Amino acid sequence: MINLTIDNRKVAVEEGSTILEAAKSVGINIPTLCYLKDINVIGACRICLVDVKGARTFIPSCVAPVSEGMVVNTHTPNLIKARKLVLELILSDHPMECLTCKRNGNCELQKLAEEFGLSEIRFEGAKTEYPIDDSSPALIRDPRKCILCRRCISVCTNIQSVQALTVENRGFNSLVAPAFNEKLANMECVQCGQCSLVCPTGAIVEQDDTDKVWAALADPKKHVVVQTAPATRVQIGETIGAEPGTIATGQMVAGLRSLGFDKVFDTDFSADLTILEEGNELLQRVTTGGVLPMITSCSPGWIKFIEHFYPDLLPHLSTCKSPQQMFGALAKTYYAQKEGIDPKDIYSVSIMPCTAKKYECQRPEMFSSGYQDVDVVLTTRELGRMFKQSGMSMTNLPEEEYDAPLGISTGAGELFGASGGVMEAALRTVYEVVTGKELEDINFTACRGITGVKEATVNVGDLPVSVAITNGLGNARKVLDKIRAGEAGYHFIEVMCCPGGCIGGGGSPIPTNLDVRLKRIDAVYTEDERMVLRKSHQNPAVQDLYAEFLEKPLGHKSHELLHTHYTERDHYPKEEC
Amino acid sequence: MKSLEELAKIKASRREALKIREGIPSATEKAHVMMCGGAGCISSNCKDVVEAMQASLAKNGIADQVQVILTGCMGPCDMGPVAIVYPDATFYRRLKPKDADAIVEEHIMKGNLVPRLLYRAPGAKEPTPKVTDMDLFAKQKKIVLRNNFYIDPTNIEDYIANDGYVALGKALTAMTPAEVVEEVKKAGIRGRGGAGFSTGMKWSFCAASKGTPKYVVCNGDEGDPGAFMDRSVLEGDPHSIIEGMAICGRAIGAEQGYVYVRAEYPLAIDRLSYAIDKAREYGLLGKNIFDTGFNFEIEIRIGAGAFVCGEETALLTSIEGKRGEPKPRPPFPANEGVWAKPTVLNNVETWANIAEIILKGADWYSSIGTAGSKGTKVFALAGRINNTGIVEVPMGTTLREIVYEIGGGIPRKKAFKAVQTGGPSGGCIPAEQLDTPIDFESLTALGAMMGSGGMIVMDEDTCMVDIAKFFMDFIVDESCGKCSPCRIGTKRMLEILERITTGKGKEGDIELLLELGNTIKSTALCGLGQTAPNPILSTIKYFRDEYESHIKENKCAAKVCEFVE
């Protein structure tokens, strides 16, 4: 233990702790801006400075380790003045468009300005002027609002291992952007939106498609259906200030209905369907000597990642579309037929915790119904915005149920929201389908939790099925490298693009950090337990679907509507300077 | 190289061959013409003079009796091209190709000096022919530049003739690594790259650090505008760097060294890589040096061209092939440097001192200089001064001695106004402080800096606000942009200065500059930002009236700034 004094208080912390952590341990909160625990620890913004006795300059508490006998002050008058000036400088290079910014009210810069009580910006002068990049269907970059904290670079490089962003130019002209200021859409960027989650300001935000949805809702000719991803019900509450982990399924359904959606359906339904298709695909690969390990394909950021970086491993990907796209294809075929609606009049909206889904729904493979299967994707954040715009207080709404048939689901479908959930749902079904026996304990706890790479072996009858589960693309890379090296003896791998799985997706409410992720994960399992049916093959609506329309898993219709193929993509040669 | 005896043999035979450079006439050779090949002389076309000289020698049939050698920088750059003709050590200046015949036919063949090419001290009637008699050099003491008058930088045996590699031999065969570190510590040498940290301490931290392997790095980035001290050493005496680094390798337990040289120094890179090859050929680099089992290799890394790449953490990151950008310290390079391994990083000039310290001992070294700053310092004298160029003086020499005795005073009878030391990190020192003995502490106390050794003299025609703007302009271009105070703060300071120097200054601008400057100093991430306000703060401190007259009266006393209505 290291002993030090902070603001005249004796503090003892473990060696290697930072001053910031030491202060926090005794309840002293030092303001920070560029710092993001475990992700971005670079000491760049200089907001977290403290006064360390004997030091020549102020010291950035977020990076500086404690040392024995250190004497720290966190709010001397000079320090407060210095921090304030640093913030004033940052703001002097900011467009100050708070009132029209997507992050208005949820911006770390705004919050600091308020806390510091800044009353005036005394500097007039040049401001960073770079054009907005809205080339990507998922994200908009506005470098004018960028404070160069580099969190996005760190998350993209270290967590996602994509490296789509770097610092271009120097000094006042510095720019955080894809290399050579290339457009995001032309890069290996997988559109995961993790950068938008960590950005303290409005410099990287989701493409806002709410206007399209408002327009569709107002169009009497359109039959507007909506599907909600498993994770959204454990996230949406946060957009109106509820605690992370709040489950708001019924209110969300009610809210969507009162926004004017004609049908409120559930992606959990098509998640159940995915299990049947994917489970059977796995069994087929195992019994016919197909390519193993098979890897899940629900996560569009992940798909784009493997297409760019490991195109040689594409045969390992399950050919199943994601639940969103299975739903989309069925809404404009099966559902349209069943209800006697012309599919061209159906406007299919999905609510996702994900920015990459906006990209996915536009892929050329996703027009199986003859139309764009999913017309528009809104992130959880955008749905929250629509609720706000409508003046509706979701919390006060009585809970309502999803519509049949595409709103009927099981707990297994809900599990898709958390890392390991697809695997657990698949195991529940595969076990019972293969063995014909009922599972004694349907909770596969080895699949759960936020660990980057999880491994388990499950006996399905005589066959020990070996599985791996990863979340965050950096972790996916580890397993892919093992496959490439021929060292991966797994049958089945679940890969989720975003840390923690979809509950931590790039379209989630902000903040989304480790704590928040864990709470949402808990909520997913609670929601599963609350369901009467908890195995996908028990879903009666899915059973009807096969009976009435698809005939059987992996059948002809399934191939046409529910399965897809992948595209090899370029990989920019990375130049080191 | 197997032993000190072997080295001594080479030394003895080479010394015999170079007797003439010590003033001892030779039976076989008529003269050695040491032609300065430093940056200044190169730009005044010394190479044409060399060619003319060789042509003249050939014409006169004595080409085989005279050596013409291109050396490193001799110092008096404004007189270039300059040359020293041995054995009589005659100093010639402002040489043109057409002067070659005179030197060859008059001086070398007939023994007559060529008066029109000799140096005359300011105000003196008679010339001073002998380099050792020149006032310019009288107050100088050459340790770092010990070889620049004497050796051919492309000849390792010239270096050996002047005691080269004896110190390495001594460190390897007669001293323990701890004794080497101790000797350097005792010598009291402080880093010459700017910050002035104790070199011995730095080595001892690295020696004590647990990680392996360890690395030795030479900082030859020299990005200060107008500075070329390190270049002079790299071009003029590359083996002194190699020897210093190898000694450190022994002291801290490293087997690999890197020299980071800026890309703008192609000749330095050539000379150094040639020297490294030669040292390897002579067994002074490579495996089992002096048969002691000690291995040491050096690689050159070419700099990315940014000033900030000279900052140690940025430099080490750049060596790894990444964007050269500073990182917060700790961890210090002594614990986590290149490839996150313990690393000693020193400046070129620091390295050039090491062999001399080991050879002559800490007591000898620490007898030179002041209480807190030992040894000598090389400065690049520039600006409104008669003798511009490179000078090396003992620490504690006063500014007045440098400006008036070595530098020959201010031209055209103008009044001295200030001297700027330390480049963009430094400050301006006014006439009242001319008698300050220069060392690390005194310069910092004046709001200036030793820096790497740039020294720009200014006369009454200089506008101090304009000077501050010049440096801030440089800084704004060179800020890496990582930390907000430097990235935005220096830009804002520049904008305010631009305002003031165009007649748009406002009441309160000086106070704002002071507030910004003091805050940036205490909040920026690296030394660049932490020292960037110095030029402004020091000019406000000593020349506040000039700022005020710009702001209040739209008046630039030096008539440099143009005010737009």
Ligand SMILES: Cc1cc2nc3c(=O)[nH]c(=O)nc-3n(C[C@H](O)[C@H](O)[C@H](O)COP(=O)(O)O)c2cc1C
């Ligand atoms: C912006 C900046 C530029 C620097 N440039 C150089 C340089 O060009 N050469 C150099 O030796 N040191 C330079 N330094 C100092 C180095 O960071 C480091 O302190 C030095 O190389 C250590 O060697 P020394 O102890 O021998 O001085 C620079 C520092 C800063 C902050």
Ligand code: SF4
């Ligand atoms: S969306 Fe994902 S891949 Fe693209 S830049 Fe952001 S973090 Fe990187």
Ligand code: SF4
């Ligand atoms: S885009 Fe956002 S996260 Fe990235 S550097 Fe700029 S402010 Fe930081």
Ligand code: SF4
């Ligand atoms: S002080 Fe300037 S050069 Fe140094 S890290 Fe900050 S921005 Fe970069």
Ligand code: FES
């Ligand atoms: S939060 Fe510590 S420097 Fe930015």
